[in-house]
Amino acid sequence: xxxxxxxxxxxxxxxxxxxxxxxxxxxxxxxxxxxxxxxxxxxxxxxxxxxxxxxxxxxxxxxxxxxxxxxxxxxxxxxxxxxxxxxxxxxxxxxxxxxxxxxxxxxxxxxxxxxxxxxxxxxxxxxxxxxxxxxxxxxxxxxxxxxxxxxxxxxxxxxxxxxxxxxxxxxxxxxxxxxxxxxxxxxxxxxxxxxxxxxxxxxxxxxxxxxxxxxxxxxxxxxxxxxxxxxxxxxxxxxxxxxxxxxxxxxxxxxxxxxxxxxxxxxxxxxxxxxxxxxxxxxxxxxxxxxxxxxxxxxxxxxxxxxxxxxxxxxxxxxxxxxxxxxxxxxxxxxxxxxxxxxxxxxxxxxxxxxxxxxxxxxxxxxxxxxxxxxxxxxxxxxxxxxxxxxxxxxxxxxxxxxxxxxxxxxxxxxxxxxxxxxxxxxxxxxxxxxxxxxxxxxxxxxxxxxxxxxxxxxxxxxxxxxxxxxxxxxxxxxxxxxxxxxxxxxxxxxxxxxxxxxxxxxxxxxxxxxxxxxxxxxxxxxxxxxxxxxxxxxxxxxxxxxxxxxxxxxxxxxxxxxxxxxxxxxxxxxxxxxxxxxxxxxxxxxxxxxxxxxxxxxxxxxxxxxxxxxxxxxxxxxxxxxxxxxxxxxxxxxxxxxxxxxxxxxxxxxxxxxxxxxxxxxxxxxxxxxxxxxxxxxxxxxxxxxxxxxxxxxxxxxxxxxx
DNA sequence: GGCTATGCTTTTTTT
DNA sequence: AAGCATAGCC
Numbered sequence: 001x002x003x004x005x006x007x008x009x010x011x012x013x014x015x016x017x018x019x020x021x022x023x024x025x026x027x028x029x030x031x032x033x034x035x036x037x038x039x040x041x042x043x044x045x046x047x048x049x050x051x052x053x054x055x056x057x058x059x060x061x062x063x064x065x066x067x068x069x070x071x072x073x074x075x076x077x078x079x080x081x082x083x084x085x086x087x088x089x090x091x092x093x094x095x096x097x098x099x100x101x102x103x104x105x106x107x108x109x110x111x112x113x114x115x116x117x118x119x120x121x122x123x124x125x126x127x128x129x130x131x132x133x134x135x136x137x138x139x140x141x142x143x144x145x146x147x148x149x150x151x152x153x154x155x156x157x158x159x160x161x162x163x164x165x166x167x168x169x170x171x172x173x174x175x176x177x178x179x180x181x182x183x184x185x186x187x188x189x190x191x192x193x194x195x196x197x198x199x200x201x202x203x204x205x206x207x208x209x210x211x212x213x214x215x216x217x218x219x220x221x222x223x224x225x226x227x228x229x230x231x232x233x234x235x236x237x238x239x240x241x242x243x244x245x246x247x248x249x250x251x252x253x254x255x256x257x258x259x260x261x262x263x264x265x266x267x268x269x270x271x272x273x274x275x276x277x278x279x280x281x282x283x284x285x286x287x288x289x290x291x292x293x294x295x296x297x298x299x300x301x302x303x304x305x306x307x308x309x310x311x312x313x314x315x316x317x318x319x320x321x322x323x324x325x326x327x328x329x330x331x332x333x334x335x336x337x338x339x340x341x342x343x344x345x346x347x348x349x350x351x352x353x354x355x356x357x358x359x360x361x362x363x364x365x366x367x368x369x370x371x372x373x374x375x376x377x378x379x380x381x382x383x384x385x386x387x388x389x390x391x392x393x394x395x396x397x398x399x400x401x402x403x404x405x406x407x408x409x410x411x412x413x414x415x416x417x418x419x420x421x422x423x424x425x426x427x428x429x430x431x432x433x434x435x436x437x438x439x440x441x442x443x444x445x446x447x448x449x450x451x452x453x454x455x456x457x458x459x460x461x462x463x464x465x466x467x468x469x470x471x472x473x474x475x476x477x478x479x480x481x482x483x484x485x486x487x488x489x490x491x492x493x494x495x496x497x498x499x500x501x502x503x504x505x506x507x508x509x510x511x512x513x514x515x516x517x518x519x520x521x522x523x524x525x526x527x528x529x530x531x532x533x534x535x536x537x538x539x540x541x542x543x544x545x546x547x548x549x550x551x552x553x554x555x556x557x558x559x560x561x562x563x564x565x566x567x568x569x570x571x572x573x574x575x576x577x578x579x580x581x582x583x584x585x586x587x588x589x590x591x592x593x594x595x596x597x598x599x600x601x602x603x604x605x606x607x608x609x610x611x612x613x614x615x616x617x618x619x620x621x622x623x624x625x626x627x628x629x630x631x632x633x634x635x636x637x638x639x640x641x642x643x644x645x646x647x648x649x650x651x652x653x654x655x656x657x658x659x660x661x662x663x664x665x666x667x668x669x670x671x672x673x674x675x676x677x678x679x680x681x682x683x684x685x686x687x688x689x690x691x692x693x694x695x696x697x698x699x700x701x702x703x704x705x706x707x708x
Numbered sequence: 709g710g711c712t713a714t715g716c717t718t719t720t721t722t723t
Numbered sequence: 724a725a726g727c728a729t730a731g732c733c
Contacts, residue, residue: 072723101723126722144728150719200723235723268722368720370724390722424709431709466709551723573721595720603720610721633718634724 017052017059017087021045028288029053031255032060032227035248035282037275038257041319042304042616043295043579046257050231051080053255054095055087057227064094068225068247070240071099072232072265074552076577080231096225100240101200102551104207108198109543111217115210118196120412120543123550127401128417129153129199136187139443147177155181156188160201161237161269163208194448195416201269204239211246222250232577233258233278237269245281254282260315261308262613264573266606267598272313293319293616295579297326300622303648304615310647311605323619330623331645336636337587340627341374344584345382347623348567351582356621359385363568363580365614367593371586372569379567389570395549399506399522404549406496410477411542414448423453426505428469437461476500489540490530497523572614583618585611588626590640590660599660611644 018026028038028049040046050069058064071077077098085092096103108117124132133153137144159169159181166189170182192199198206211218228248230236233256236244248254256278263272279285293301298321305318334340348362364375372388379386394400402425408418424430435449441459442452452459454474456467476499480492487495497503502523510516533548534540568580572593587593594607615622626641646653 074723099723148717203723264721265723267720370719373724427710429709433709571721592720597720606721631724 017056021048021052022292024288024290024292025049025052028255028257028290029056031286031288032057032062033253035252035278035285036255037233037278037285037287038255038290039275039287039315039317040257040259040290041293041317042259042262042613043293044290044319045292045294046231046259046290047079047083049290050229050257051083051087053229054080054084058088058091062227064091065096066224066226067095067229068103068227069095069097069229070103070231070244071097072235074099074102076231077102099551100243101203104203104243105547105551107207107210107217107221108203111210111214112206114214114217115206117198117206118412121196121198122408122412122415122418122543122546123203124192124195124197124199124415124417125550126153126200128197129157131417131420132188132191133184135439136184136191139187140183142180142184147180152181152184156185157201158269159185160205161239163205163238163242190446191416194414194442194446196412196414196448197417201239204237204243208239208242208246211243218246221247226251226253228254230254230256231258232262234260234263234272234275235265235270236274237271238274241271241274241281248282252282260313261311261317261609262576264576264606264610264613266603276313276315289315289317291317291319292322294322295619296616297321297323297620299326299328300615300618303329303622304612306648306650307608307615307644308612311608313605319616327621329615329648330621331588331649332623332625333641334625334627336627336629337371337374337631338378340586340625341378343625344375344586344623345378345384347584348384348582349382351621357581359565359567361581362584363570363575363578363582363617364584364586365570365572365575365617366585366587367572367595367610368587369571371592375569375586385564385566387566387568389568390574394522394525397522399519400526402502402505403493403497403523403526404546406500406502407493407542407546409450410481410496411546413450416442416449419448419450422500423470423473426501426508428473430466430469434462434466473500489534489542489545490527492542493527493530572610575617576613579617579619581619582621583614583623585614585622585624586626587630588624588642588645589630590642590658591663592630592639593642593644594660596660596664600664608644608647611642615648 018029021029022045025045025048028036029052038046038049040049054067054069057067069077069080071080081092081095081097084095084097098106105123108115108121109119112121113119130149130153133149133156134144137149137152166182166185169178169185173179173182192202211221225247228244230244235258236256244254244256256275258275260272260275263270263275266272274281279287296304301319301321308314332343334343344364348359351357351362352359364372366372369390376386376388395404402422405418405421408415409422412418420435423435437459438452438456439449441455442449445452453470456462456470477496480495480499503520506516506519506523510519529549530545533545537544588611590596593611594604598604598607624645626645627639629636630639631637640657641653643653643659
């Protein structure tokens with residue numbers, strides 16, 4: 001189609017989706033056919049492009065049911081739906097917009113039987129994964145000091161994300177640790193299969209397998225989803241990429257949008273190569289760059305550009321501000337984290353008093369979850385309302401986890417993790433010894449723990465009382481299941497809690513009426529959740545409810561507790577995609593940002609992108625702070641300003657500055673034989689700094705000993 | 709079996 | 724500093 005005919009059409013239709021777009025954005029929207037990579041820098045109107053593009057596709061006659069848009073978070077999916085609806089109205093209902101995981105679950109529920117999956121599989125969360133790994137390690141008689149279970153799990157997950165197999169890992173093992181991981185992985189897999197459970201990684205992997213091995217499903221999907229959009233493509237991992245590739249293989253109408261400079265989920269398997277190499281993976285791909293930033297003032301963008309320039313693996317681009325001049329970026333050194341919090345809170349009060357903004361215009365961003373503590377304390381002391389995003393989620397609360405476990409056991413009797421959680425909740429006389437024996441039996445028979453319990457008479461050392469208690473528990477569940485067959489979800493959930501007498505558990509655990517009430521409120525909140533789900537869902541089911549819980553539990557509780565006017569506290573990861581007129585980026589220190597651990601794993605470039613994400617959240621004012629001394633694991637330790645601070649100002653660090661690398665114990669966690677892949681141990685941007693650090697030590701000007 | 713006290717480790721980020 | 728596991732006691 002020629003541009004003129006397009007223009008004519010727009011004029012003819014009288015309204016124009018495109019008129020609000022700049023030329024690059026317009027090109028991204030109008031290129032409907034073939035692979036398209038949209039490199040959208042921070043604040044360049046990425047979401048606007050995606051939503052307009054969807055609306056435009058529909059305007060051009062594409063059926064909404066033929067459009068698939070995938071995102072990484074439910075929040076992003078929700079926002080996308082909203083905005084498309086605002087542009088295109090009711091027809092958006094037939095669109096498929098969701099996360100990769102949600103899309104996968106849907107497909108697996110519908111067609112998973114072809115893979116031998118049970119229709120009632122449950123999804124296990126990361127804490128279930130961890131207990132599975134722990135129990136496997138116990139089975140294998142591996143002491144937890146050999147290798148931390150969470151480290152084992154991380155390796156397994158990473159390997160899964162690379163679509164490797166235990167066998168491959170064993171073959172290529174370069175250390176006994178690799179072999180250990182391979183063994184645990186094998187058993188872990190059996191463990192989950194027995195429980196008819198899939199973990200997050202499996203959802204994607206099984207979907208890939210489904211699409212690859214079952215031509216009927218594959219062809220159906222290819223026909224159904226003729227236009228594919230992927231948001232935040234820089235966060236795509238290998239299985240996700242394979243899903244996209246399978247779906248788009250024939251029509252090749254795949255538009256991916258993202259910013260390689262904002263790839264911050266590498267630790268979770270996201271592969272920046274996917275966005276860097278899109279034009280190789282999809283030959284003939286068109287590339288559109290969005291570089292006009294509508295969010296931040298020039299000084300803020302200059303700071304961002306100055307930092308990110310030090311990364312080597314990236315698509316070259318630089319943001320230009322459409323906003324123009326503004327206040328310079330501020331940088332402050334404070335004595336310690338308490339003073340830092342006082343300073344920031346004082347600054348917030350000042351700017352509100354001066355009328356420069358409201359509390360909801362302000363965000364405090366930090367690297368780790370321990371940092372918000374002093375800020376919370378200070379904000380409370382001053383009576384300033386705030387919202388802490390992330391942190392301990394509602395879904396991490398003990399009561400909520402208990403309730404979910406009851407539901408999971410009711411939905412999938414083989415779900416071992418859930419079963420073990422609630423078999424003795426409230427205490428019904430089934431203790432550790434009994435469970436150990438049952439578990440041992442389950443392992444030797446290759447069945448799930450609940451099934452093993454059903455055959456408890458065969459197990460030596462399991463008391464009559466325990467068997468009776470188990471049968472009583474099962475009986476209660478069964479009774480509720482029958483009684484409730486006709487009831488709605490909320491009533492069933494209520495009945496279930498009644499039947500297992502959960503209230504007495506809460507009563508038993510919390511003597512204080514205040515806390516007891518607060519605890520029980522969480523349980524009631526779950527009932528609200530169920531009610532809400534029932535209302536929203538066209539065909540509410542227990543499994544559907546559990547799915548939603550599993551897939552959205554990482555999300556913040558949305559506007560539920562509508563904080564109104566409040567300061568936002570959150571991690572840099574949580575801040576991606578958001579913007580605030582006033583941003584405080586705190587804890588700009590070597591070891592924190594870049595985080596020591598990330599640097600040790602050669603992930604400094606990702607840390608730099610994290611800093612970049614933080615800086616680019618700011619619209620009008622950005623304040624960075626760092627601290628001379630900070631409490632760590634209960635001890636006070638000296639801190640250095642972050643290398644990113646120097647990069648940002650184009651300065652070299654002073655002679656007594658020490659990079660984190662120099663403070664890391666050598667050869668700690670990884671294979672000591674194999675040096676770190678590539679030269680990534682010395683990050684591109686930190687090269688100067690690192691050399692300097694080393695030289696100053698070599699020349700005898702040893703770094704000042706950490707005081708105190 | 710269940711509860712409490714003591715000692716020890718630590719997750720950086722999350723679908 | 725705090726949560727978690729283990730040990731030891733009722």
